[in-house]
Amino acid sequence: MTTSAPAPGAAPTEPVAPRARARKLPARLDRRYLPVLGTFVVLALMLIVGGTRYENFLTPAVISNLFINNAHLIVLAVGMTFVILTGGIDLSVGSVLALSTVITAALLQAGLPVPVVLPLSVGAGTVIGLAHGVMIHYFQVQPFVATLAGMFLARGLCFLIAPESIAIDDPSFVALASWVQIFGEWRMTSSVLIALIVVGLGFLVLHFTRFGRTVYAIGGGEQSALLMGLPVARTKVLAYVVSGTCAGLGGLLFAMFSRSGYSLTGVAMELDAIAAVVIGGTLLTGGTGFVLGSVLGVLVLGLIQTIITFEGTLSSWWTKIVIGVLLLIFVALQRVLSLRRT
Amino acid sequence: SSDAGTEPAGGGETAAADDGVITLGFSQVGAESGWRAANTKSIQDTLTAENGFDLKFSDAQQKQENQIQAIRSYITQGVDVIAFSPVVETGWDAVLQEAKAAGIPVILTDRAVDSSDETLYESFIGSDFVKEGEMAGEWVAEQYDGEGYKAVELQGTTGAAPAIDRKEGFASAIEGTDIELIDSQTGNFTRAEGKTVMEGFLNAHDDIDLVFAHNDDMGLGAIEAIEAAGLTPGEDIKIVTIDAVKDGMQALADGKINYIVECNPLLGPDLADIAKKVLAGEEVEKRIVVKDEAFDQAAAKEALPTREY
């Protein structure tokens, strides 16, 4: 039999209806959006403050650069969002990014054509992601450790392939990298375009596919998801595959951004990605958060860097301190704004 | 594209021309070592208002993306000159082209960029890492050739340019001598790791005669380890390093280090000079090699009192 039985009419609802109905909860603004809103407001505030503080800060050029300089981080953050939503974490993204740049550069240097190289360098990320997924789900190794090992591994592979940095001068790759759309003052590079597409995909997958919702369900409670008969295993592994792939793609974007491959790039970049995601309002315990929030998070980090450079005279140590302080102000504000919960 | 400079894009320059102040954006790698700190200090002390400079300084925290981002923002801010010490040699073409397009001259300090297009930067001021390695190697070769020395190497951070080049230089210099490089590990340019790695070496080999460290700090770490092992650094085990920062020179003077090849961090004056020339439209050499001297223990004793860093 199916959902149709018993026909809603069949069940005698009337005697119980008046009382048995636990009364509707007051339609309160959905709490889940508050953190993201908080992030957004603070971001806006920062932009305004910056604009008033420094001349030609609030220019299209600066905003465009914000995206251009952080395209790779955006992609990483999207992947990281998936993993964190399941309640996991992926520490390897920085190294995987580096690995991907090195592979790209090395293969191009070896004279392979771009159409062959790109899938390979992204695929490397996918494979590592898959390995993580398997370790974490089937061997129940804790995500933190599994991906930490992955981090060492990827870095190690980088050194094996090429310790020194490799320039990329493959014409078609350079062409691809330097493709740019200019709308007046605004500039959009190919990597920004790709990043935005990834964001869009991430959003669609999370909110309009069963996989996406299962990701959230697992974050809400893996045991529950299991008992609800959801495909926990597949989803969890897939989440890490997504993250790995994003890291690979991120590496590609970074290679386009720097036109080189270098085994030491992306050191501690995983922290930036995680910070971005969390600032974007995603809980590390999993289950709540949005891709768009993560993007805002990246922009915030980028903006902090921009402010640093506009500040102009900060010594190395003040730079670090200011970054910390801005981060603090930011997190505190965002916390206050989203604290309307209970 | 030189005339592009006079176009509104480089409005900053014409402004500079008026008040004669040169706005220079400098993007430093980071502050990863004492050497770097000295380098930064030298630049900040030279490019002052008195000397007619308005220095915009930013620290890239060892991240290329930050550095590129900084350079981009200097371009948008319309500075007169951009100078930077690249985190890594490759991957600058794109952003340097932007600078070129905006008519802002670029000067490299300390580290080169490998780019097919030489016109992207005006000049590169800095030491030659390979040369430094060679100088160290040559000295070792002439001192100890024929004594069948067993040497170990404390490398800098794996993949970092100075580490790669100094290793290469040293290797080529002791090529064909009977000095044997029996082991080589990375000490990440730090004292602490220099010490632990040296301890490891001492566990692993009992016949080490000489340590070549890619910088003073690792050498100083090695000294600690050697002393802990009850041996005398400089006597039982000879030590050769690169950089010649104050602590290193002190150890050299105290006879704990045997030879130091200088890697001069005081690039400020040269940079100021070149920047002025470039803006004045004068010709400058593409490559300005900072003269690096080398010190043995005697030389160190003399140099020490007048040492700035």
Add this chain to the structure above:
Amino acid sequence: MTQQNTPPVVEMTGISVEFPPVKALDGVDFSLRPGEIHALMGENGAGKSTLIKALTGIHSPTAGTIRVDGVERRFSGPADARAHGVSTVYQEVNLCENLTVAENIMLGAEPRVLGGLNWRAIRRQAATHLERMGLDIDPGSSLGSHSLAVQQLVAICRATVGDCKVLILDEPTSSLDTDEVAHLFTVMRALRDDGVAILFVSHFLDQVYEVSDHMTVLRNGTLVGEYVTADLPASELVQHMIGRSMDVLEAAEEVLEQAERPADATPLLQVVGLGRKGSVQPFDLDLYEGEVVGLAGLLGSGRTELARLLTGADRADTGEARVAGRPTRLRNPRAAMRHRIAYTSEDRKGEGVVDGLTVRENIVLALQAERGWMRPLPRKQVDELVAKYIQQLGIRPADPEALLRNLSGGNQQKVLLARWLATAPKLLVLDEPTRGIDVGAKAEIQKLVAELAADGMSVVFISAELEEVLRISHRIAVLRDRRKVAEIDGNRASMDQVVELIAGGGAA
């Protein structure tokens, strides 16, 4: 209406499940026929949930065969089982609080358009399922914002989605009140008449007798027998379940008869106009020593919220509380504990058990927390305490070092009770303490409550089971729509009277 002749849709033979050293099931046979409601009966820890989990592939039996539709199967897990038409509502509500009600109902069977989820359709279908369950809540609201009871009903909705041949309900009624139960039963009957085989676990005998056609009784992991409900008198059933006769219940009654309303002393706890926005309207309540005060009300009437205010679990934003006449602010549970006020939450899983710790640690937790970390309880004292409560409440397995996670639902509840009794409170607030507890133990607990009151403890007692409230309380406070509407004498109050009040004079 049961078809004895039809072949069983589920047939389990010689099932054994072990969690070394515990032998949770030992060669149990069980069969379930289409179009019947089959009750699975047994004490706490008898193995009911385990049998269910063995069927749906969460635990894999160490022996025995499982046939579904005559085909031998070992399901790989709930997903697999569901795919073969066996859908289950497990004992602890197992849904995702971070998702919306609609998603919780439809996830896994969502209607889709061109590969993507069709949210409108999801909402619509969810709404109809809720409708069928007589639940009128916004499908778009997040599940976490609803009370346990609501969540329980949502879980049942979920189970009935899609093509289900076998519906397994492990203690679905434990947190429902009479009306929901009645309604749930109409739905269950409707499903049965459509040929669905329903496995039903409950510790409420009356419910079992009302709805089930057959029953299978387990005891200590072994099969006692399968019976036709109609032919098995309750007394015998209980005997089968607990292996002894039912007199304990009467015992409880007697104690209660003796306990009489205490002379007017200053109330132990007196609250005036205590209330909290969005939770409960301001209310007054006096609690005297040696008195059991029951809270009666519909699901969602605010009993839990009221209890939470009394015990500092939530901070009241209006009104004041006086302990023994002295004004006090019950800012947090600690503050309440300092005045010897204890509270057992209705949300066992979320706010009760510390499942990673052992039975021993769970029992002493509150007591130890009160003493502070620097003054650890002497090990000897701990062991005595623990041994005492394990014995008194009949906690099974009687192993202080067992992880709480591995105890059966009912036994976990007992451990929580022990945790609070160990703190020797003056006022004990019990929110659904008998939820999911077997007849024997329930009687024990009621008896215990009565005795505690007799010894001068003041008890606030919340239960979805109205008879229970009536039976053991001296005074009953009735709540409706998060407002305290009446206060009546428990000994004189009649069932109908209370129902009347609860329903707000409306149709009863």
Add this chain to the structure above:
Amino acid sequence: MRDVLRHHLFWPVAALVALLVANTVARPSFLAVTVRDGHLFGAPIDILRTTAPLLLVALGMTLVIATRGIDLSVGAVVAVSGAVALSHIASSPNPDSPVTVLTAIALALVLCLLLGVWNGFLVSVLGIQPIIATLILMTAGRGVAMLITGGMITTVNSAPFKVLGSGFWLGLPVAAVIAFGVFAVVAFVVRRTALGMLLEATGINPAASRLSGVRSRTLTWTVYTASGLFAGLAGLLISADTMAADANNAGLFIELDAILAVVIGGTALSGGKFNLSGTLVGALVIATLERTVTVLGISPLVTPLFMALVVIAVTLLQSPRMRERLTAARRRQVMAPAEPPSTARPDSTPDSTEVKA
């Protein structure tokens, strides 16, 4: 046999032994400990000394992790501590006087304690997620350290301070004595008082703990403070080791090593049940691993790869799934052969065999 296999310390210890064996094979005299000018000398002693700072940091980290938290700032705190102590000594007229050194140490420790308090405040009062809360100090902390040292590497010559790093007491490295001493004391306190249980309760189910009257907030705050303090102490040992305060590189990435040590020791990052004895072994494993790289003469290019493989191997062998396999296999031998392995839920794998230190 099965119990040995099941014991939560089996694999960490096995890994440690394996590493030691590998070293001894490569270098037969590896384990040899000789007496050199009045104190013990040899690779094992070096390892003990290099373990010291990591052990301290990991100790704090274990407690933090027990409450479901994490402390990324330890590295920065290490740097600050060194910077404060050494710049105080450097600036004082007579660096060799014990008074100077003691005040320097006191200054450093107090400051680090405050940094810990700060972290605790962000986490337990403002309710900021630990990883971010501590990320703030992780970034700013190094800045502060550099601010103190002016970006230079501060070097001092101070006999009494040097003792911390390279001194010996009863033939044993002072650093090791301090670290293991502190560890023993903390372990004792945590297990002999109710602290351990309350921490675990907080980590496993904060809501329930609160309702049971556990001072979760205070506890959380305390562990972050402790973590800060221990990191500070570690910082002193590290800076005394080379008599230099390197604001940039002191304790760089030590947080990862510490977390790794904790996890190798069999404590879950999800909080709750923790075991300090495991952390101890974990720290030793990591220190030995670093030494092994040099002794085996592994090229720097493959070092990260080597480390990764070892970590993967250890964690895989330690993984619940693997244990099940092994124990299930055992059971199959012991009992009727027909029996399929029980697939008990991951959370029902007995880690409850927790030795109370």
